Amino acid sequence: MKLWLRALLSTMSAFLGVQSNERRERDFIDGKFPVFVAAGITFTLLFLLAVYGLVQFVLWSVD
Amino acid sequence: MTKAMVLALSLFVLPAKADWQVNMTQGVTELSREIFDLHMLIFWICVVIGVAVFGVMFYSIFKHRKSKGAVAEHWHENTTVEVIWTVVPFVILISMAVPATATLINMYDTSEADVDIQVTGYQWKWRYQYLNEDIDFFSNLSTPRDEINNVQVKNSNYLLEVDKPLVIPVNKKVRFLITSNDVIHSWWVPNFAVKKDAIPGFVNESWVRVEEPGIYRGQCTELCGKEHGFMPIVVEVKAEADYARWVADQKAMKLISAGAASQNYAVADLIAKGEGVYNAACAGCHQVNGQGMPGAFPAITASAIATGPIQKHLDIVLNGKAGTAMQAFKQQLSAVDLAAVVTFQRNGLGNSVGDSIQPSAVQQ
Numbered sequence: 001m002k003l004w005l006r007a008l009l010s011t012m013s014a015f016l017g018v019q020s021n022e023r024r025e026r027d028f029i030d031g032k033f034p035v036f037v038a039a040g041i042t043f044t045l046l047f048l049l050a051v052y053g054l055v056q057f058v059l060w061s062v063d
Numbered sequence: 064m065t066k067a068m069v070l071a072l073s074l075f076v077l078p079a080k081a082d083w084q085v086n087m088t089q090g091v092t093e094l095s096r097e098i099f100d101l102h103m104l105i106f107w108i109c110v111v112i113g114v115a116v117f118g119v120m121f122y123s124i125f126k127h128r129k130s131k132g133a134v135a136e137h138w139h140e141n142t143t144v145e146v147i148w149t150v151v152p153f154v155i156l157i158s159m160a161v162p163a164t165a166t167l168i169n170m171y172d173t174s175e176a177d178v179d180i181q182v183t184g185y186q187w188k189w190r191y192q193y194l195n196e197d198i199d200f201f202s203n204l205s206t207p208r209d210e211i212n213n214v215q216v217k218n219s220n221y222l223l224e225v226d227k228p229l230v231i232p233v234n235k236k237v238r239f240l241i242t243s244n245d246v247i248h249s250w251w252v253p254n255f256a257v258k259k260d261a262i263p264g265f266v267n268e269s270w271v272r273v274e275e276p277g278i279y280r281g282q283c284t285e286l287c288g289k290e291h292g293f294m295p296i297v298v299e300v301k302a303e304a305d306y307a308r309w310v311a312d313q314k315a316m317k318l319i320s321a322g323a324a325s326q327n328y329a330v331a332d333l334i335a336k337g338e339g340v341y342n343a344a345c346a347g348c349h350q351v352n353g354q355g356m357p358g359a360f361p362a363i364t365a366s367a368i369a370t371g372p373i374q375k376h377l378d379i380v381l382n383g384k385a386g387t388a389m390q391a392f393k394q395q396l397s398a399v400d401l402a403a404v405v406t407f408q409r410n411g412l413g414n415s416v417g418d419s420i421q422p423s424a425v426q427q
Contacts, residue, residue: 018145054157058164 004035011039015047088253091275094169095256101166105159112155173268176238178231184241184248184261184283186390187290187347191229194240198313201395202227203343204293208351211293223280226343228297232306233276241267245390246288252281252296260285273300288388289359290347324398324422330406333419337407340400345408348388353412360388364413373418377405377425398422 010027013019027036089099127133179194185201192199205226209215218224231237241250243261251258255271273279281296301309328336342351348360355362363369368376380401383391392401402422409416 013142016146016149018142018149020140020142054161055164058161059168061161062165062168 003030003032004039007031007035007039008042011036011043014040015043088256090254090256091273091277091279092255092271093274094166094272095254097166097169098256101162104162108155108159170269173238173270175236176270177235178237179240180229180231180237181240181242182229182250182261184243184245184250184287184294185395186245186288186388187283187294188395189229189250189283189294189296190244190395193310196310196313197317198310200227200313202229202297204290204295205343206293208342208346220280222292223282223295223297225295225297228278228299230299230301230306230309231271231273232303233273233300234303236270236272238268238270241269247285248283248287248294249285250281250296251284252279252298254279254281255298258284276300276302276305293347320397320399324426327421327423328399328402330410330419333403333406334410336399337403337405338411340396340404341407341411344392344396344400345404353408353414363408369408369412369414370416373405373409373416373420376409377401377420380405381425398425401425 006023006027010019010023010031013023087099087102089096181190181192181194183190183192188204189202190200191202202225204222205224206218206220206222207215210217210221239250239257239259241259241261242265243263245263247263248261249258250261250269252271255273257269257271259267259269261267277300279298279300281298283291283294283296285291287294341349345363349355349363350360353363368379379389381391381393383389396404399422402420402425405425406419408414409418
C-alpha cells in the first residue's frame with residue numbers, strides 16, 4: 001500500500017479512536033511525519049465540513 | 064392475608080396510584096407535544112439499547128459461566144468490533160441530535176409574536192407587564208395562611224392559586240421576556256413546556272401558542288429563598304373576544320384606581336382594607352400576627368418604624384430598606400393599598416398610634 005494511503009487510513013482510525021497495534025508499530029517505523037500532519041489537517045477540515053453540513057441540513061429541514 | 068387487610072391496604076394504594084404521574088406532561092401546545100414526542104422517542108431508543116446491551120451481557124455471563132467449564136479467551140484487539148462499537152453509537156447520537164436540534168430551533172423561535180409580556184420574578188411573586196397594552200400587575204399567592212398553617216383544610220389548588228392570574232389569548236403566539244428583580248427565579252408552566260430561568264440583569268425569551276382556553280398552573284422552579292414554594296403561576300387562556308374584553312377591563316380599572324387614589328377614606332375603611340393587603344403582601348415575612356421572625360424579619364407590633372413618624376414608615380414601605388429583605392412596594396401596590404396597609408400597621412397588630420394616611424398623600 002502506498003505510504004500516503006496508509007497514513008490516511010491510520011489518521012482515519014485515529015479519528016475513530018481505533019487502531020491495531022500492528023499498524024501503529026508499522027506507522028512509527030515507516031511513516032513520515034509531514035504526511036501524517038497533512039492527513040490530520042485534511043481530516044480536521046473534513047470533520048468541520050461534515051458538522052457544518054449536518055447543521056445546514058437540520059436548519060433546512062426545519063424551514 | 065385477610066380480605067379486611069387487603070381492603071385496608073387498597074385504601075392507601077388506590078388514591079396514591081391515581082395521583083401518580085411519572086412521565087413528562089404532554090401539555091396543551093403543539094410545541095409541548097413535540098417536546099413530549101421527542102422525549103418518548105429518545106426514551107424508547109434508550110430502552111432498546113439498554114435491553115440489547117444488558118440482554119447480550121447477561122446471556123453471555125449465564126451461557127459461558129465458569130461452572131459449565133467456560134475458559135476466557137485471551138486476545139488484545141479486534142479492530143472490526145472496535146470500529147462497530149464506535150460507529151454505531153455515533154450514528155445513533157447523530158440521528159437523535161437531528162430531531163432534537165429541530166425542536167430546539169422551534170423552541171427558540173420567538174419571532175412574530177402577537178402578544179409580548181415581560182415576566183419579572185420577585186421574592187416571592189411574579190410581575191406581568193404587557194408591553195403593548197399598558198397593563199402591569201403583580202400576581203401573588205392567594206392560598207389562605209390558615210391552609211398553609213394547617214388550621215383550615217387545604218383546597219385542591221393549594222399553593223397553586225393567585226390573586227391575579229396572567230391572562231393570554233388562545234391560538235396567539237405569546238412571547239415571554241423573563242427576568243428577575245432580585246435573585247434567580249424560574250418561570251415554569253408544565254402544560255406549556257416552558258421553563259425558563261429569570262435572572263437579574265438578563266432577559267430570557269420563550270413563547271407559547273395555547274390551543275385550548277383554560278387555566279394552567281405552574282410554579283417557581285429555582286430555589287429563591289424562604290417563600291420559594293409560595294409564588295405559583297396561574298395562566299388563564301381566554302378566547303379572543305374574552306381576552307379583548309379583559310384588556311378593556313384592565314384599562315378601565317386603571318382609570319378607576321387612579322380616581323380612587325384621589326378620594327378620602329375613613330380610617331376604619333383603610334384599616335379594614337389594609338388588613339387584606341397586609342395578609343397578601345407582608346404576612347409572609349412579618350407574619351399574620353405582626354410578630355415577625357426574630358433574627359430574620361422584624362416585628363411590626365411595637366416596632367419603632369410602625370409606631371414612629373408616619374412619613375418614615377411610609378418611606379420604608381415605598382422604597383424598601385437596602386441590605387435587607389424589605390422590598391420596595393411603590394410599584395407593587397396601588398396608592399390606596401399603600402395608604403391602607405400603612406394605616407393598618409399603625410392601628411392594628413397590637414399597635415394603636417391613632418393616625419392614618421390618605422392615598423393622595425402617598426402619591427405625593
